[in-house]
Amino acid sequence: MATIINIENLVKRFPVGKSYFTALNQVNLSFGRGEFAGFVGPSGSGKTTLLNIIGSLDTPTEGSAIVMEKSISELTHKQSAQLRNKHIGFIFQTYNLLPVYTVFENVEFSLLLQKMNGTERKKAVMQALEWVGLSDKVKSKPSMLSGGECQRVAIARSMVKKPEIVLADEPTANLDSKNSHHILQTMKTLNKELNVTFLFATHDEKVMKYLERIVSLEDGKVVSDKTSL
C-alpha cells in the first residue's frame, strides 16, 4: 500500500491571548492508498485540526505533513488550492452545499475549476450522482433535500473528481441513525471500488464500527493507533 500521507513530529499551536494552546503535539502517522481510517477522541483532542492540516487548509507550527508527496508547509496558496482541487475531497458536518446551485451544479463545481469540458463534466457528475443514488435529484436545490440527501450530494461532490483522499469531518453528526448508516455504507463502497483513502474525524460510535483503523487522540497526542480486522 503506497503511502500518500506522512506526518512527522507534527506540532500545531494556536495563539490564545499572550500564550499558546497546543492543539497537536508530536504527532507521527502515515496513511496509505485506500485506507478507511478515522481520528477519534473527545472535543478539543485535535481531530479537526489534524484533518485541516492534511487537507492543506492549515499549516503545521513544527514538524512536517507530506500529502501526495507535497510538503504542506512549503505550498503556496495557489499550490495548496490545486492540491485540494485535484487530490482531496471534503465532507463537512453541515454539508456546506452552495444554496443557489442545484444538485448537479454543486457536484459539478470542482470540475469547473479543473476546466474540464462540458461533455466530460456531465458524464462525471451523473456517474457521481449514481454512486450516491441521487440521479433523479439533479435539478433540486439543497433546500429541497433531506439531511441524508444533502450529505450524499456532498459525498458525490467530494468524489466526482476521483480524488486520492477524502476528508470527512463529523459527517454523520447531523443525521439520524438510518441515514448515518446509509452514508457510511456508501462511503465504504466507494472506498473499496475506487481505492480512495477516507479519513474521518469523529466521536460517533456508529462511524467507528465501519473504520478499519482507529487513531485515538487526546489533548493533541496519539494515544493509540489500532487496525481492526
Added chain:
Amino acid sequence: MIAFKLALKNLIGAGLRTWLNVAVLSFAFVLMVFYYGMMDGWNRQGKKDTKDWEIGQGQYWHPDYDKYDPYTIQDAHLPLTPEIKKQIKEGELTPVLLTQATIYPQGRMQSALLRGVDPDQKILKIPTSHLKDTQNGYSAIIGKRMAENTRLKVGDQVLIRWRDKNGMFDAIDMHITAIFKCDVPSIDNGQMYISLDVLQHMTNMKDEASILVAGENSDLKPIENWVFKDTDFLLAEFDALIQSKKAGGTILQGVLLIIALLAIFDTQVLSIFRRQKEIGTYIALGMTRKQVVGIFTVEGGAHSILAILVGAVYGIPLFIWLNTIGLSFGGSNADMGITIAEKIYPYYTLGLIVTTLIIVVISATIVSYLPARKISKMKPTDALKGKLQ
C-alpha cells in the same frame, strides 16, 4: 465564467435586497443620462437658436467694437466696400449698424440699442420684412421681452432719441410694426430693430455698418479692416454657462451615485460576513483566495449590470416620450436672461450612454472589491466554522 454565473444566481437568490440596490442604482443611472441629455439638448438648441437669430455662421466686427463695452459702439462703424456689398447681394453677409439710443414709451425713459438691419435679409430669423411697412411712418420691430418691458404693442408709436456720427442729438417717432418671439434674450432685451437705410440716414453713417453677419453660404474669408469672430468665440459665454450648469449637476449626480454605491458596499460587507462558511467551502473545493475575492467582486459589480438593464426597461420609453413632448420650463425663460428654448428636447448620444454606463459599472465594481479584499486575509478553517473574523 463561474464568477458571473455564481454572481447572478446569488443576486437573484438574495431577492428584495438585490432589487432595492438595483432600483436605486438604476435610478442614479437613468437620472445621469437624462440630466446630461437635457444639458446637451439645451446646448444644441441654444446654439442653433443663437446662430439662427443672432450670430449666423460668424461675424465680422469693427476692430474697436466690444460687445460688452457700450462706449465702443459710437465709433465702431466702417464703410461697406464694393466687395462687401457684392457679398451682401449674394446673400453671404448681412450688415448691422448699431447705435445707442433712448426711447420714451408712455413718457418713461429707457435705454435701447438700435440695430439697423436689411429688411430683405434672409440670414437671421428676425422678421425684418415687417420693416418694409412704412404706411404709418418709420417702422421698428421689437422682441416680446422688450415689448413687455416697455409695454409697447403693435401699432404703438414711440419716441426715440439718438446721437448721430457727429454727436448731434435728434429724435423721431417710430411705429411698432411687429413683435417677434424668440428664445435668444440678447437680441430681444433692450434691442430695437429698424431698417438699415433709415438708421444710416439718422446717424449720418451712409453705407456703413458695425457688424457683418455671415450666412451659411459665406466662405468666411478675411475681409480687410474687419475682424472675424467665429461661432466658437461668439458662443463662448453660452458654452461657459452650460459647463457651469453641468458642473453643478455633476455634483448632485455624484452624491446620488455615492448613495447608491454605499448601499452596494453595505450589502457586500453583510454578504461576506454572513457567507463565511460558503467562502471556506470555496477554498476547500480548490479555489484560491483571489478567485473567491473575484466572485464577490463580480457579484457586487453585477448589481450595476442589472441596474443598467432595469434602467433600460423604464428609461428608454421615458426618454423617447420626453424627446417627443419636450421639457417645458414655463415662463421663467424670460427672466433668466439666458438662451433657453421654451421646450427643451433632450439629446442623447451613444457616447453619453456608454460613458455613464462605464462610470456606473466601474464604480460599482470598485466598491464591491473593497470589502471583498478582506477575504484574502480570512483563515479558511475559521471561515468553515462560521467563526467571526
